[in-house]
Amino acid sequence: MLQTENNQGIQLNRYETVYLLKSDLNEDRTLSIINEYKSMLTNGGAKNIILQHRGRRHLSYSIKDYRDGIYVQVNYQGNGKLVHSFEKSLRFDENIIRYLTNKQNSDSKIES
Numbered sequence: 610m611l612q613t614e615n616n617q618g619i620q621l622n623r624y625e626t627v628y629l630l631k632s633d634l635n636e637d638r639t640l641s642i643i644n645e646y647k648s649m650l651t652n653g654g655a656k657n658i659i660l661q662h663r664g665r666r667h668l669s670y671s672i673k674d675y676r677d678g679i680y681v682q683v684n685y686q687g688n689g690k691l692v693h694s695f696e697k698s699l700r701f702d703e704n705i706i707r708y709l710t711n712k713q714n715s716d717s718k719i720e721s
Contacts, residue, residue, distance in 0.1 A: 621656060621686040628699055628708035629678035632665060642704055643681055650695060655685040672706050684713075 628646075630639055643662060650658055663680035672678070687695075692710055699708040 621688055623684070623686050623713035624692055624710055625713055626683045626685075626692075626695065626699075626708060626710040628681050628683075629668075629672070629706045630681065631704050631706055632675055632677035632679060634679065634704060638704075639679055642702075646681075646683070646695070646698070649698060650683070650685055650687070650691070653687065653691040653694060655687040655691055657684075657686050659684040675706055678706055 630642060634642070643660065647658060647660055661682040661684075663682055665677055665679050667677055668675065696708065696710060699705050
């Protein structure tokens with residue numbers, strides 16, 4: 610696994626989180642939510658945050674009665690506590706219909 614150390618000596622792993630927003634949100638609210646979660650990662654000590662707004666896509670099957678969703682992909686470096694608190698926030702947000710976090714291997718690349 611690729612790990613780097615930050616100033617405090619804590620090892621940071623690379624993660625990728627993809628979350629789906631409800632399709633009935635307007636663009637201003639969508640951008641507000643995305644920026645809110647980006648600032649949460651920044652304030653939590655995440656490094657090298659790369660955010661990709663993938664846009665509205667049709668789902669293969671309905672999730673919570675939604676057939677479309679707004680995909681957002683975030684690549685970052687952080688520790689397990691940060692990932693846990695980030696996922697907890699995603700879990701309780703009523704605008705998020707699904708999320709998934711993967712720990713990246715050292716041979717995987719962050720695409721920009």
